[in-house]
Amino acid sequence: MMTVKETTTTTDKPGIRQMTPPHSRITRTPLVGDAAASAASDQPVVPQRDGGLLEAIARGEHVGTETHAAIGQHAAVLEVEKFNLWYAAKQALFDIGMSIPEGKVTAMIGPSGCGKSTLLRCVNRMNDLIDTVRIGGDMRLSGDSIYSAGVDVIELRKRMGMVFQKPNPFPMSIYENVVYPLRIDGVRDRRLLDEVCEHSLRGAALWEEAKDRLHESALSLSGGQQQRLCIARAIASEPEVLLLDEPCSALDPIATGKIEDLITELKGEYSVLIVTHNMQQAARISDNTAFMYLGRLLEYGPTVDMFTNPHLPETEDYVTGRFG
Numbered sequence: 001m002m003t004v005k006e007t008t009t010t011t012d013k014p015g016i017r018q019m020t021p022p023h024s025r026i027t028r029t030p031l032v033g034d035a036a037a038s039a040a041s042d043q044p045v046v047p048q049r050d051g052g053l054l055e056a057i058a059r060g061e062h063v064g065t066e067t068h069a070a071i072g073q074h075a076a077v078l079e080v081e082k083f084n085l086w087y088a089a090k091q092a093l094f095d096i097g098m099s100i101p102e103g104k105v106t107a108m109i110g111p112s113g114c115g116k117s118t119l120l121r122c123v124n125r126m127n128d129l130i131d132t133v134r135i136g137g138d139m140r141l142s143g144d145s146i147y148s149a150g151v152d153v154i155e156l157r158k159r160m161g162m163v164f165q166k167p168n169p170f171p172m173s174i175y176e177n178v179v180y181p182l183r184i185d186g187v188r189d190r191r192l193l194d195e196v197c198e199h200s201l202r203g204a205a206l207w208e209e210a211k212d213r214l215h216e217s218a219l220s221l222s223g224g225q226q227q228r229l230c231i232a233r234a235i236a237s238e239p240e241v242l243l244l245d246e247p248c249s250a251l252d253p254i255a256t257g258k259i260e261d262l263i264t265e266l267k268g269e270y271s272v273l274i275v276t277h278n279m280q281q282a283a284r285i286s287d288n289t290a291f292m293y294l295g296r297l298l299e300y301g302p303t304v305d306m307f308t309n310p311h312l313p314e315t316e317d318y319v320t321g322r323f324g
């Protein structure tokens with residue numbers, strides 16, 4: 001039985017249980033472009049930032065997100081709304097709000113432990129599996145609430161594909177790995193299965209290497225091939241969003257290059273949300289980049305701006321390797 005532990009029930013949307021954060025004193029630090037939000041807030045405003053955002057966070061102050069105006073110009077496949085998460089008493093995500101555009105590659109970067117994987121896992125409710133997790137806020141997939149009561153999590157997960165750091169092919173043939181999502185849906189039509197297998201393997205740039213050995217064990221593939229197989233399996237059910245958590249971190253540079261090319265090709269047809277600790281990779285393959293720090297989303301904008309002309313000095317320090 002999978003449940004998300006939520007306690008208090010302050011409800012401002014029907015069907016959505018929200019948590020009151022354990023901290024009672026929230027101050028809001030205005031950021032560039034955030035004046036309207038600050039003016040609208042009835043929270044006390046800290047007019048001057050002493051020592052920058054990182055110190056403000058260390059002091060426990062609330063910091064908002066610097067979201068570039070260009071982000072709002074595309075239709076969103078996924079919307080994250082005031083999302084908070086605690087592992088027992090420890091808060092790991094703070095008021096995350098972001099809109100992930102359809103048909104684009106969105107990269108999440110930030111130092112190790114800043115909450116990238118946690119946020120990604122929340123999209124398909126994988127954190128439900130952890131007993132101590134409590135959440136507040138919501139996310140929407142193509143407008144549908146992910147966290148409201150009564151969501152069918154199994155159906156929800158079918159609308160997303162997820163690929164992890166380490167390739168995790170199932171101990172079965174290449175063919176059966178790819179068509180697995182259809183098998184569990186009860187599809188038996190051999191022609192349809194064959195078609196999906198070929199289409200997905202082509203989509204994952206693995207068809208040429210695998211077409212003559214479809215019935216061999218997936219475990220006989222190299223690490224890079226296994227990861228492309230996992231991507232083929234993830235796209236076999238034509239998900240609305242593809243979630244990738246550092247998919248290249250266990251791969252050599254050649255395999256990494258192939259996966260990066262593949263992600264670039266999938267763009268347009270698929271919406272991709274990718275966590276990476278590799279800033280060059282984010283710069284190469286993504287359209288937009290989100291910079292997280294200590295559970296906060298500090299800045300979110302077009303990748304080219306995030307890397308060449310970020311709004312926050314903290315982002316600039318991180319992307320130029322001055323910390324993290």
Ligand SMILES: Nc1ncnc2c1ncn2[C@@H]1O[C@H](COP(=O)(O)OP(=O)(O)O)[C@@H](O)[C@H]1O
Pocket residue numbers: 087092110111112113114115116117118119130
């Ligand atoms: N299952 C868990 N239980 C308790 N704390 C966790 C768990 N998973 C992650 N954390 C903590 O949450 C924070 C964010 O972790 P994570 O999302 O893995 O960061 P990232 O992917 O950016 O490296 C870290 O402080 C980490 O120790």
Ligand SMILES: [Mg+2]
Pocket residue numbers: 116117118275
């Ligand atoms: Mg991680």
